[in-house]
Amino acid sequence: MTSFLDNIAVIGQNTQLALAGCTLFGGVAGAVGTFVLARRRALLADVAGHASLPGVCVAFLIGESLGIGGRTPWLLLAGAAISALLAAWCVPLLARLRGIGPDGAVAITLSFFFGLGTVLLSSVQSHASGSQGGLRSLLFGSAAATNRGDIIALATLAFAALMVLIALFKEFSALAFDEQHAQSLGLPVRTLDLVLMVLLVATVVSGMQVAGIVLVVALLVTPAAAARAFRGSIARVTAIGAFIGALSAAIGVILSLRFEELPTGSAMTLAATAIFFVTLLLPGRMMRGALT
Amino acid sequence: MSAAPLELRGFSAGYSASEMPVADATFSLARGTMTALVGPNGAGKSTLLKGILRLTPVHDASSVRFFGEPLDRVRSRVAYLPQRSEIDWTFPACALDVVAMGLYRRLGLFRRVGRAARDEALAALALVGLEDTASKSIGELSGGQRQRVLVARALVQRADIVLLDEPFANVDEVTEQAIASVLQKLRGEGTTILAVHHDLGTVRSIFEDAILFNIRVLAHGPSRATLADTSVARAYGIVLEQEHAGRTS
Amino acid sequence: MNDLAAGPMRSFLVFDLPVLVAALLALIACGTLGNWIVLRKESMTGDAIAHAVLPGLVAGFLVAGRHSIIAMFVGAAIAGVATILIANWVRRRTKLESGAALGIVFTAFFALGVALLEFEGARQVDLDPGCVLFGALETLFLIVPANGSWIEGIPREIWTLAAAAVIAIGFSIAFAKELAAIAFDREHAQIAGVSPRWLEQLMLFVTSMAIVASFEAVGSVLVIALLACPSLIAAPHASSLRSRFTISLVAGCVLTGCGYLLAAYAPAVFHTSTALNAAGMIAVLLSAAVPLSFALRALLNRRSA
Numbered sequence: 001m002t003s004f005l006d007n008i009a010v011i012g013q014n015t016q017l018a019l020a021g022c023t024l025f026g027g028v029a030g031a032v033g034t035f036v037l038a039r040r041r042a043l044l045a046d047v048a049g050h051a052s053l054p055g056v057c058v059a060f061l062i063g064e065s066l067g068i069g070g071r072t073p074w075l076l077l078a079g080a081a082i083s084a085l086l087a088a089w090c091v092p093l094l095a096r097l098r099g100i101g102p103d104g105a106v107a108i109t110l111s112f113f114f115g116l117g118t119v120l121l122s123s124v125q126s127h128a129s130g131s132q133g134g135l136r137s138l139l140f141g142s143a144a145a146t147n148r149g150d151i152i153a154l155a156t157l158a159f160a161a162l163m164v165l166i167a168l169f170k171e172f173s174a175l176a177f178d179e180q181h182a183q184s185l186g187l188p189v190r191t192l193d194l195v196l197m198v199l200l201v202a203t204v205v206s207g208m209q210v211a212g213i214v215l216v217v218a219l220l221v222t223p224a225a226a227a228r229a230f231r232g233s234i235a236r237v238t239a240i241g242a243f244i245g246a247l248s249a250a251i252g253v254i255l256s257l258r259f260e261e262l263p264t265g266s267a268m269t270l271a272a273t274a275i276f277f278v279t280l281l282l283p284g285r286m287m288r289g290a291l292t
Numbered sequence: 293m294s295a296a297p298l299e300l301r302g303f304s305a306g307y308s309a310s311e312m313p314v315a316d317a318t319f320s321l322a323r324g325t326m327t328a329l330v331g332p333n334g335a336g337k338s339t340l341l342k343g344i345l346r347l348t349p350v351h352d353a354s355s356v357r358f359f360g361e362p363l364d365r366v367r368s369r370v371a372y373l374p375q376r377s378e379i380d381w382t383f384p385a386c387a388l389d390v391v392a393m394g395l396y397r398r399l400g401l402f403r404r405v406g407r408a409a410r411d412e413a414l415a416a417l418a419l420v421g422l423e424d425t426a427s428k429s430i431g432e433l434s435g436g437q438r439q440r441v442l443v444a445r446a447l448v449q450r451a452d453i454v455l456l457d458e459p460f461a462n463v464d465e466v467t468e469q470a471i472a473s474v475l476q477k478l479r480g481e482g483t484t485i486l487a488v489h490h491d492l493g494t495v496r497s498i499f500e501d502a503i504l505f506n507i508r509v510l511a512h513g514p515s516r517a518t519l520a521d522t523s524v525a526r527a528y529g530i531v532l533e534q535e536h537a538g539r540t541s
Numbered sequence: 542m543n544d545l546a547a548g549p550m551r552s553f554l555v556f557d558l559p560v561l562v563a564a565l566l567a568l569i570a571c572g573t574l575g576n577w578i579v580l581r582k583e584s585m586t587g588d589a590i591a592h593a594v595l596p597g598l599v600a601g602f603l604v605a606g607r608h609s610i611i612a613m614f615v616g617a618a619i620a621g622v623a624t625i626l627i628a629n630w631v632r633r634r635t636k637l638e639s640g641a642a643l644g645i646v647f648t649a650f651f652a653l654g655v656a657l658l659e660f661e662g663a664r665q666v667d668l669d670p671g672c673v674l675f676g677a678l679e680t681l682f683l684i685v686p687a688n689g690s691w692i693e694g695i696p697r698e699i700w701t702l703a704a705a706a707v708i709a710i711g712f713s714i715a716f717a718k719e720l721a722a723i724a725f726d727r728e729h730a731q732i733a734g735v736s737p738r739w740l741e742q743l744m745l746f747v748t749s750m751a752i753v754a755s756f757e758a759v760g761s762v763l764v765i766a767l768l769a770c771p772s773l774i775a776a777p778h779a780s781s782l783r784s785r786f787t788i789s790l791v792a793g794c795v796l797t798g799c800g801y802l803l804a805a806y807a808p809a810v811f812h813t814s815t816a817l818n819a820a821g822m823i824a825v826l827l828s829a830a831v832p833l834s835f836a837l838r839a840l841l842n843r844r845s846a
Contacts, residue, residue: 034384037638037641040638042644043644046585097832098776103582104831107770108831111766111770111825112829115763115824115825116821118760119817121818122818123817168402171396174396177385177393180342180378182393184370184372214648215648217648221641222644222648222649225641231429231432232384234386261659263656265655266656267656269649270652280635
């Protein structure tokens with residue numbers, strides 16, 4: 001244990017910062033994930049991740065043309081967030097069309113945004129200098145590739161999301177459990193749903209750089225799913241989800257720093273999945289008939 | 293003279309102009325009464341409740357008045373129990389959490405669920421006999437227990453009028469008794485109750501009044517008299533004699 | 542080959558035609574099977590499989606050495622089937638919704654695949670991460686041997702895609718009524734004995750194979766577009782299964798052709814030098830066409846009303 005701590009200390013301040021930032025992200029993702037699962041929005045998180053690609057490319061191009069450099073953290077995050085939000089807005093609209101349904105809407109939106117993203121990316125790659133490595137970290141995440149500015153940006157976003165979640169915790173709970181009753185109580189369900197969607201996108205976008213656009217969804221879904229094995233109040237289960245998320249993220253960062261070839265996103269996902277399967281072994285994991 | 297807890301005048305609700313599940317409903321409930329909303333399947337009873345509560349599109353919102361006011365002004369005085377089947381019971385919460393949800397509006401945005409609120413929720417659970425299961429996950433509860441938790445959630449609001457959608461559906465006799473006696477206790481305290489009820493055999497023993505409903509209001513009055521009116525019953529195909537004979541209670 | 546036209550025509554035949562053919566074959570293979578998937582309301586299964594086959598591909602390569610196509614295919618198909626089976630098991634055990642169960646499993650598989658890929662130095666193989674997601678359409682070209690016929694120069698990917706397309710169509714025709722029953726009402730089909738276990742597994746297997754054949758060439762982003770969009774484009778216009786299949790394939794092929802041409806030649810029009818990613822362009826066109834198709838239907842309805 002002590003040598004482990006020594007290792008962290010030796011690695012250096014920047015890495016400690018990266019570890020802290022990623023752990024915060026993991027915790028927030030685990031907490032937000034509880035409501036993502038309850039609202040059946042797991043696939044939406046997947047779309048949000050992929051759909052941020054065109055936004056990132058456009059932001060990069062804007063940055064380059066404005067002369068401030070394409071890789072400005074805030075710019076990229078903003079670009080990612082905008083295109084992810086657009087996609088999240090498209091999905092329910094498309095789902096309403098007869099014969100498309102929620103699954104079809106997700107497929108269409110994912111294809112459009114990610115397709116657009118790859119088209120833009122092919123254009124961007126001619127600008128950037130040999131960005132094969134950049135591509136890899138965008139797709140699969142890399143804690144090592146982040147700099148101080150990146151971490152601060154992602155940590156700030158994650159922290160803001162956490163604050164909103166805590167402030168509106170009971171409202172989200174009521175919405176997620178029984179939307180009709182929440183509406184009958186007079187809670188502003190449409191607005192709450194929108195805020196929850198924004199939280200989802202914010203969390204996805206904040207974790208994109210370290211977990212990668214493909215695998216960031218895993219941090220939102222798997223720890224929260226693992227937390228469901230535990231009994232108790234919503235607050236307790238959410239806290240456990242946050243803990244598992246933070247743990248998975250931390251393990252992921254440490255492993256990916258230790259083994260250079262292992263991308264951070266993969267490490268985080270594998271850690272979270274391992275924990276999930278362990279929780280399946282807990283007694284009483286099988287729930288009684290869910291919809292009686 | 294205080295206004296009626298619930299008054300409808302020519303109330304219509306539904307998704308399209310051509311197919312109104314509820315058309316031109318008119319009735320008024322007196323304070324402290326317990327009324328069953330009775331009718332065949334697909335008669336629009338659930339839609340009526342949802343429409344009154346603005347959960348479904350309505351034709352003309354001014355045709356509904358709670359205590360003489362539109363719903364938005366008196367929401368804190370109205371409680372609702374939706375159908376149990378529409379809820380996802382895998383949601384990670386304990387019984388106390390769910391009951392406390394009835395208080396969220398009263399607590400207000402950004403407020404925590406504090407000690408006082410928890411105590412109120414516990415008291416509501418005690419009313420339905422579930423004080424021991426307060427910290428149990430809802431996934432572990434039986435069907436009857438789940439229904440009682442939802443009833444407790446409606447109780448905790450301490451509303452003046454309670455609207456319930458099939459409160460006795462798919463519950464065992466013990467649960468039915470527990471819920472019925474709680475509702476009757478509420479009625480005794482002056483709360484007005486309107487419940488969609490499917491079982492013609494038990495209507496008369498639980499509810500003092502009944503509304504016969506099939507898209508429109510067909511009859512409204514004391515349950516014994518209203519339901520014994522066979523001509524009305526036959527009008528929408530309810531075979532009352534057999535039902536009555538089949539029940540042992 | 543020298544007797545064929547020279548100049549731009551030759552360039553088209555050598556560089557563009559193989560890519561176009563590959564994309565069209567991929568569309569036929571995936572679009573056909575995609576109809577069944579969309580009708581069963583499982584559009585995202587294809588995306589999940591496309592991500593999840595990675596460890597299977599890598600494992601196949603590791604076990605059987607470079608370029609053992611069979612091993613890679615078998616590995617990938619096994620991974621694909623395993624993903625769905627495990628996701629279903631997770632769903633039964635935990636009562637989570639299907640999207641969540643799929644998400645947990647396919648991300649784990651993908652993460653495993655990437656880890657294997659990076660660790661085992663499989664980087665030497667043309668299985669680099671960019672390729673996995675975006676495909677390598679542009680790397681397909683006709684290698685013309687000096688003395689042989691041009692058939693020998695056809696890239697291997699085209700043959701596998703052709704085989705996949707044939708299998709997809711054959712499978713769909715052979716089991717048309719069973720697949721239709723399953724798509725309409727799975728529970729009933731199972732109870733009525735119309736949908737035996739082996740058929741469901743076979744469908745998964747065939748779908749995985751088509752996905753693997755396609756994503757080798759066009760990447761996993763395009764696979765999801767090829768699977769779901771053609772069928773959805775046909776949805777508002779088709780009143781029978783036959784017309785649904787026909788419209789989806791015809792519209793799909795047209796859009797694929799347009800997508801490729803746009804990606805290849807638009808830069809020349811705008812005087813930029815880089816060719817745009819063809820797979821991405823095709824995905825954009827296919828997906829954008831779905832709401833347009835619905836709008837068209839609404840317009841036609843209004844006209845005739």
